[in-house]
Amino acid sequence: MSNSHLKRLFLLKGLASRLALGLVAMLTTIAIQLYYPKALSHFIDNIDAAMASGWLSDYAVVMLVLLTLQAGAAALRYYLFESAGLLVVAKVRTLLHQSLLCQPIAFFDQHNVGEMTNRLNADTEVLHDTLTMGLAISLRSLCICIGGLIMLLSISPMLCLGLLFFIPTSMFLGRWLGQRIRLRSQAIQDCQADCGRVAHENFANARLVHAFNQWPLAQQHYQQATDKALQTSLSCTGFLAMFNGLASFLMFMALLFTLWLGGSLISQGMLTVGELTSFVIYAAMVASSAEAVSGFWSDWMRTLGATDRIFSIIDDSSVPAKVSQTPLCLQGHIVIEHLSFSYPQRPQNLALSNFNLTIQPGEKIALVGPSGAGKSTLANLLLGFYQPNSGRILLDGQPLTALNLADVRSQMAIVEQEPSLFWGSLYDNIAFAVPGGRPSQAEVEAAARQANAHDFILNFPDGYHTMVGDRGVQLSGGQKQRIAIARALLRNPRILILDEATSALDGESENLVQDALERLMAERTTIMIAHRFSTIAKADKVVVVDQGTLLEFGSHQELRRTSSFYQRLLQNQHSERQVSLCS
Template structure:
């Protein structure tokens, strides 16, 4: 409409000027041509205005992210010289930023001595993985403090903290690169020797299957290690943690997604990894935490029970006892039944033997 209206107006005004001999026909067509091209260009440029609006909105959103100051800095803070692994969680409340009105942990306190193995068990959503996130400083507590060897965790350099804390999760993070690169990722290829990488793999029960691969330690893995099985990926992750040699070890459902054979190999590697380290183990399978120094039972962010396996199974109608009865094949009552049956069988054996001797 604008284009054709402008053309009509130009013809009318130009024709009037030619009729009154104020301009020639040639000059009118020159002006008309330039006017036509200008109007067409202006009309086409208007079609880009919606894109300009979208770009402006995107720029605003991007700048909000780029210029945002994180609550937890990436680096900076104290770097204690000697980390022993003593952890104190003191009356911590926590809510995720996306749900600030819903407390995931309430007045949670836990004292962990160096070298101890602490197991966290409980139903899904009870706050077990939240504790791992808080120790790694991925989040800040709403209330309370966490101390590492008496030093407030919030004052420790996050980069340094991640060097002294090792983690093995349910789904290990592997990268597109060689097996050697993935094992050395925690400290960097330039900071270790091939012999150190191989020793870590041997301790993690990974050396044998690596040597069966065509390119051995130079074998290229796809993104997330798609060319390996679940148990193999876990053992690569354990080898990485062994090479890192952390003072504190976090195990988050490290064997939950494995079959029985893979689980036994991975558990043996984990036992090797846990020696001499403060270990916090999260598990749904109670068979993996029976030998822990302390087992903490969490329900909706509150510690309901605490003690050794032998102590917790004796609590009448206890949460841990109920979990154990659901997961373990033989309960205490079943053990007594089996013993009674065995006594009967032994008595029958003696009776049959005596009867045979009398017949002879």
């Protein structure tokens, strides 16, 4: 086993006493189990003396006590190892969730949510049977195998000749199978993760699927994914079936040889019937135990294959820095110098190229430009989601890379075009702004009032305890925006990012949201990614961006007079607005 695999035993940390007690219980059951054939042999060979002396009743009482002790030890062993398995799975799931959550944003750009949730659930469950119960059963089988061999040698060394071929052969086959099953198991888990991805996409876009009558296509995609997973699983199952058939053949051949040779020894007076009976039972124990050990090896390889991806994520992750005890106090002065950036998936295409911009504390900047110009990319870099290819961002004169990112983000807030809401109450979604704490009801209500959200919240029967549904599906677009604004107000940031926060609203909702945004932007450095004239007009400075470069900047009135490109942007926005109103 490699060092990387040995490191995984850290999962058993804190379970030592539980596992040790389980081991004691297991050894107790093994000792009693190994005693049974010997007792049976003694009973068979001395049955006549037993009937004459009357010790049969005492013998039965002793066996009843041993059976009771074994039953209690077996129950205790099962509970201890099974519960240890549940604790390990819970620990792995927690670690994996933390590791996934702490991955850089680029990781989420490349991996589907359905795939990750499948890793979190199905892949971790594989550990339960193998790492604890499977390991316990294998250890028990190994002890029985060793103990059984000792008993076999004590009965008849000559009869052990047949086992000299079977046991090593079974062990070799188990190792050979394990090496080949690992890759197949990893392929199975990848296929199942793909099934999870397709299912997640279909469920997440259920409205779109129904609106376009595309449920047959969605079902077809899932059927294709499940068919591929099925074929991969069937291939692995066929491989295992072949191995099990061969192992069964070898076991019965060994039993046949033992009975033939044992019969010959009895006829020569070198062995008793009771000894042959106990030998056959011990041989069956040894054979089944050897098969269990070799089977565990293949299961262990399957587990390693299924969980390689899990532990590679855990091993490669790092816990993000926490907010410092001494809070960072930003004024909101932002300087962007010669910034160039390309997304990891498209390294050859620059999303920003030699970008330069200075934003004064409390200044309101509107970033305008066609779709794909690089406006949202700039916001992503300010939030530290990605690292630039070259250039740098300075906050209050300090490079962003030199600051604690958690401290920087504690001074920022973002309001998106489609606000991200969690399945929870309105209170929970607003209170999300305060990390590690739980704001009072009065603080949440004060933020909601400033965001023009308090009145519509009170109109719900459950008020602030109203559940918003998946991604806020129970709320209108304007209501979701005002909840997001209330969340940002409660955070009280120095730097505010508005990512087209009003572009998808009707006129009445926009007025309420704009009024809330004016309160939110007061005395804060604000970067507005905007298309609407009503938003752009509130900016102190308008920055025109196209194809990742800064074309020009100035006040809204200045650019209307001097920039033909800016005039075309406004005309296009006005035309789109008219179409929206007429539709």
